[in-house]
Amino acid sequence: MVGLGIAGMSAAIGLRRAGWTPVIVERAPERRTGGYFVGLFPEGLQAAVDLGIADHLHTRNPERRPGGNSWSVDRRGRRRPALGFLDQPGEPAAVLRGDIEAALWQSVTGVEVRLGTTPVAITEGPAEVQVLLEEAGTGARYREGFDMIVGADGMRSSVRRIVFGPDEDHLTTWNAMICAFQLEEQVPSYEASDSITIARAKRAVWVFGLADHAPTALLTYRTTDIQEQFGGSRVQRLRSVFSGMDDPVVRHVLDSLEKAPDHLFDSVHQVKMPRWSKGRVVLVGDAAWCVNLYSGMGATSSLRGGAALSAALLEHPDDLAAALGAWEVGLRPFITKHQRTARLKQQMFVPSSRRAEALRSVLLGLVRRVRGRRQATEAGGQRAWTLSGPVVHPRPMPTRRTGACLPRGRCQVFQGALLAVGEDHRAAELHDLLAAAEFVDEEAVQVGHVTDAHVQQEVVAAREDEHGHDLGHGQRLVVEPADQGPGQRADLGEDHRLHRPAQ
Structure with missing residues (x-):
């Protein structure tokens, strides 16, 4: 199992429930905590039940007030009641990414986890897959054989690159950037659990209000020069992009970014693949299908992918090819639907x-x-x-x-x-x-x-x-x-x- 995120741990739990003995390798030196806002939809909540983690999952939906919890700010600075992310059909659960990973972590107790370790070569043989692993701290390399490799290492997956080909064969560029992080405190003059949207042509600021936690923020904008966005100071880049949006919400979010201990800053893509498996190697989560942030279904699809993989392996215990084929046939329509609606929902996130x-x-x-x-x-x-x-x-x-x-x-x-x-x-x-x-x-x-x-x-x-x-x-x-x-x-x-x- 390559990757200690939502997809990787979901798959590990699912495989163990199907009778396998998973080993997780993760390139990072330690497990991530915290994280940005995530909406967990009914399919994801059901997958959490199927994986046995629902009782450990802490949700943070604010109590709904009569006047509403969500606001939009127009070009004149006027605050108006609005629809927020949590008002979507299905009534998604509000969580932090770290909340899901914490629930999964409690359920992978006993699974071997090797931090600071990455695959550098994968060779499939007649009875097993040989993987060349490298330890980040020492640079030491060693080979090990496994019955199956699960690539759950994100949008720029090493496993996908090694086995299925270069990123450019599978990544579609959306000409947009995102920056997500936690705020220290709510925007002044708003209630602690309020959500705020300022959506302008080609750039938008979102604040996601939560119960029992400070809000998180999302800055997103459209650009045709993706590579240029990664040069220089990210904070200065974002201040330049959002200059002219002279609003107290925008100023508070940008000021908070400078003080944030960490943040996610990345370009927006989707992963499109004709097949998610090849022999004894299978991809799950963003490595296989990355529906992207605009869809709102990343965490849900990763949990569902792990739960569905478990069910397919239980149904075909002696035929890995049949199990992987059935898993993909069952899951692909759901993924295709949300990859398509992500393009539509992008207009709602950032016109x-x-x-x-x-x-x-x-x-x-x-x-x-x-x-x-x-x-x-x-x-x-x-x-x-x-x-x-x-x-x-x-x-x-x-x-x-x-x-x-x-x-x-x-x-x-x-x-x-x-x-x-x-x-x-x-x-x-x-x-x-x-x-x-x-x-x-x-x-x-x-x-x-x-x-x-x-x-x-x-x-x-x-x-x-x-x-x-x-x-x-x-x-x-x-x-x-x-x-x-x-x-x-x-x-x-x-x-x-x-x-x-x-x-």
Whole structure:
């Protein structure tokens, strides 16, 4: 087992439960603790149960306050209630990466762990795999035979490079950077467990509030020059990238970075491989499929990968090839789904343009208010809102790069906009945003669930000069309450659709 992270320990526990004797090697001289915010989704929580670590897992979801725990800050510095990461469908559990690793560590008691050790050569024979291992402290090398090698050593996996080929054959570059770390204390004027989002075109700051722990922060930005980002001081690099975002939240986060004992600073990629195993060598976690941070499914997929590997080996105890084949067939659809949705969710984390920033604001505002309206209706019956004018039913529209389609009858107002500006090269990013909004709340974003006058304000705000553009081509929107006639509607334009005016 190469790697002492979530994927490696999950696989080790799974293999031991299947009757194997795992040995873990880890390049780092000591086990990592702490770490940044992670959302653990239902599939990950179920995998924790399957691996027997659920009782050791400490979760940190803040208690929900009536006014909400999440805020967004607009370009004028105004704080508004918002949807946070934990508001996603599935109600993910808030944890630190170190919380998951601590739970796994308690369950690998008795497993041999060799720190400061890395594989430098792997040779498969007829009955076993020979591995040349190197000790970092002494430089000493020695060979050892194993029945199987599990590469769980991350996105830039040594095992993958040795057995499957160079990184460039498997890494896809997303032209984006991330920096994640723990804050010493919450941003002044916010509650200790508040989450905060400032999402601007090509750069964003996220603060993830937690119960019984200081928040963690994420800085992310888009760039076409990845290699340049690793030169010089990282703190100065980030101060330069986020210059102009003169907000107390941004200043606090950047100041905290200078004092942080450690941080993660890296480029964003996905790992795409036609097969995750070759003979007696198998890759798990980021080494095999890296869904990346934007997906939010890294920890969940690593836990599920280890649990599924255990089940496959138990089902095929005498046929390793059959076990690995069944494991991949069962797991790959889940991974493929979340690799695709990661591209959509990237627009929510860090919009690709001013246009995408404006549409993101509108879509998330709609989703949030629809949720609130629906909850209020269920609790005691406030009136619903509907679209004015006839309903258009465009055909499902594939999203850029992913092939995913928006269901017929969903998001008709915004789909109408896409049909109207379909020849615009920028329409692709709107496809992504629409699909992302569907993913954020599939039930909420559909015809018949448009909210009250606050939506009008949100749409207008998104079109103001502070964004440097409107939604495109003079697009306008109308909403009206279901129990009022067209004469009483709140008119933001000539038609219920976002549209392109005649030339």
